[in-house]
Amino acid sequence: MSAVKAQLLSRIQDRSATVGIVGLGYVGLPLAMEFAKAGFHVIGYDVSDRVCKLLMRGESHIQDVPAADVGAMLKAGRFEATTDESALGRCDAISIAVPTPLSKTRDPDMRFVQSATEAIARNAHPGMLAVLESTTYPGTTREVMQPKLEERGLTVGQDVFLAFSPERVDPGNPKYHTKNTPKVVGGITAACTEVAVALYSSCIDTVVPVSTTEAAELVKLLENTFRSVNIGLVNEMAIVCEKLGVNVWEVIEAAATKPFGFMKFTPGPGIGGHCIPLDPHYLAWKMRTLNYKTRFIDLASEINSEMPAFVVEKVAIALNDDRKAVNGSRVIVVGVAYKKDIDDIRESPALDVIRLLEERGADVVHHDPFIPRFNDGDHEGGGDHRERIGVDLSAAELGKADAVVIVTDHSQIDYQQIVDDAVLVIDTRNATARASRGRARVVSLAANRKLAAGAVSGGASARKPTAVG
Ligand SMILES: NC(=O)c1ccc[n+]([C@@H]2O[C@H](COP(=O)([O-])OP(=O)(O)OC[C@H]3O[C@@H](n4cnc5c(N)ncnc54)[C@H](O)[C@@H]3O)[C@@H](O)[C@H]2O)c1
Numbered sequence: 001m002s003a004v005k006a007q008l009l010s011r012i013q014d015r016s017a018t019v020g021i022v023g024l025g026y027v028g029l030p031l032a033m034e035f036a037k038a039g040f041h042v043i044g045y046d047v048s049d050r051v052c053k054l055l056m057r058g059e060s061h062i063q064d065v066p067a068a069d070v071g072a073m074l075k076a077g078r079f080e081a082t083t084d085e086s087a088l089g090r091c092d093a094i095s096i097a098v099p100t101p102l103s104k105t106r107d108p109d110m111r112f113v114q115s116a117t118e119a120i121a122r123n124a125h126p127g128m129l130a131v132l133e134s135t136t137y138p139g140t141t142r143e144v145m146q147p148k149l150e151e152r153g154l155t156v157g158q159d160v161f162l163a164f165s166p167e168r169v170d171p172g173n174p175k176y177h178t179k180n181t182p183k184v185v186g187g188i189t190a191a192c193t194e195v196a197v198a199l200y201s202s203c204i205d206t207v208v209p210v211s212t213t214e215a216a217e218l219v220k221l222l223e224n225t226f227r228s229v230n231i232g233l234v235n236e237m238a239i240v241c242e243k244l245g246v247n248v249w250e251v252i253e254a255a256a257t258k259p260f261g262f263m264k265f266t267p268g269p270g271i272g273g274h275c276i277p278l279d280p281h282y283l284a285w286k287m288r289t290l291n292y293k294t295r296f297i298d299l300a301s302e303i304n305s306e307m308p309a310f311v312v313e314k315v316a317i318a319l320n321d322d323r324k325a326v327n328g329s330r331v332i333v334v335g336v337a338y339k340k341d342i343d344d345i346r347e348s349p350a351l352d353v354i355r356l357l358e359e360r361g362a363d364v365v366h367h368d369p370f371i372p373r374f375n376d377g378d379h380e381g382g383g384d385h386r387e388r389i390g391v392d393l394s395a396a397e398l399g400k401a402d403a404v405v406i407v408t409d410h411s412q413i414d415y416q417q418i419v420d421d422a423v424l425v426i427d428t429r430n431a432t433a434r435a436s437r438g439r440a441r442v443v444s445l446a447a448n449r450k451l452a453a454g455a456v457s458g459g460a461s462a463r464k465p466t467a468v469g
Helices: 003-013 028-037 049-056 067-075 085-090 111-122 140-150 190-201 213-244 248-255 279-289 295-321 349-359 395-400 415-421
Strands: 018-022 041-045 079-082 093-096 129-132 161-164 183-187 207-210 330-334 363-367 373-375 387-389 403-406 424-427 441-444
Touching: 003 190, 018 028, 018 085, 018 111, 028 041, 028 067, 028 079, 041 085, 049 067, 049 079, 067 079, 085 111, 093 111, 111 129, 111 140, 129 140, 129 190, 140 161, 140 213, 161 190, 161 213, 183 190, 183 213, 190 207, 207 213, 213 248, 213 279, 213 295, 279 295, 295 349, 295 403, 295 424, 295 441, 330 349, 330 395, 349 363, 395 415, 403 415
Parallel strands: 018 041, 018 093, 041 079, 093 129, 129 161, 183 207, 330 363, 330 403, 403 424, 424 441
Antiparallel strands: 161 183, 373 387
């Protein structure tokens, strides 16, 4: 074993290694806390002055990370956050969790990975491990990162170590978090895999080595493509059910009683977040460069991205049944986060639903206990930077709305109250399934509208659907 590798393994083993986290967002901050709790000194490096200052005050901007954890790690001297990239030079192992968005033409936008890699390369030293966690196309670690480190005269696998380990964090998931979600790791060389496995084994319960960085990169894309395709399938099933006059929720619940060979996914108003709508396009792009068209990815994306328009059409038809036009109707969109019980609006289908309703002249307001206000310009494709302040779900607000559209089924919302006080409810998540009949006419995402008229959501069996996307 080389002396450089042996020394790094020993520093990981006895926790004297300093761990760097580049990018302190939804992925990076929870990971930083895990390493700090495992006994390492952790340096968080982020280009955002706001984020670093907030963390250094012992606050947290990430819902899944309690401020008390940040405060405790600061007090114990095991965590610091900085915008000074030279601090990376003090690190023995660095995990990178910077954004990997798409460009306007839906190609990978690698600017953040590139600039993070350059910062690491400028501060690299023999015996350093760098692990990319950002979701990306197969080949990124070897083609984008390795050359930048080797330009500094450091040979990967001998002087420095380089690996990819996909992040699987599921914000808001009460059962699975960073520590108890198995972590896949693939290195450029076997030595790279070995040190990266050692690093993550120090704070993650199960680490799964794979043979290459490309395999590790593809694992993440398979997982999220699997979700996108299955959500696309079940969304298409909702459209099928609508046309057949069959209740989609009833069909899904009954199919889910099969104990093998079926996995339950639920339809909804579309997909959102930083992962499912974007990640499969990284693979589609890579395959286009190899003259291969990934048909499942394209088809699922097409169906999923048409769901907000499907929902808005349902709203228009339901208002029409009440002899009302969308134009001039007051609509409350309930839930603007991209999935239940979280505060993230990135790529949320609610934003498309709001935009499409407003394009038709509706007067749209929102209610979301996690997002009391948001700025239209804060999100991808955001428009006029108009600040939207949410309304309460009071009897008066519900009563004066022409329609209430349930887009995200947050647990703490009182759906019985909505059914009792609203006139018309378009329920895209089956959130009202447990409510008893009230004043509102409830229209389900997918059941023949004539069958659904006057009934609460077709009465699908009682279990609640899980969030999609
Ligand atoms: N959010 C999720 O649920 C999730 C789940 C799995 C994987 N991922 C992937 O993890 C990666 C990070 O996602 P996220 O949701 O944590 O993003 P985020 O936007 O919450 O956080 C990214 C952070 O990186 C910082 N940053 C940007 N460029 C930087 C640079 N050059 N140097 C240092 N810091 C920089 C930003 O200021 C920001 O604080 C993405 O590739 C994403 O696809 C996200």
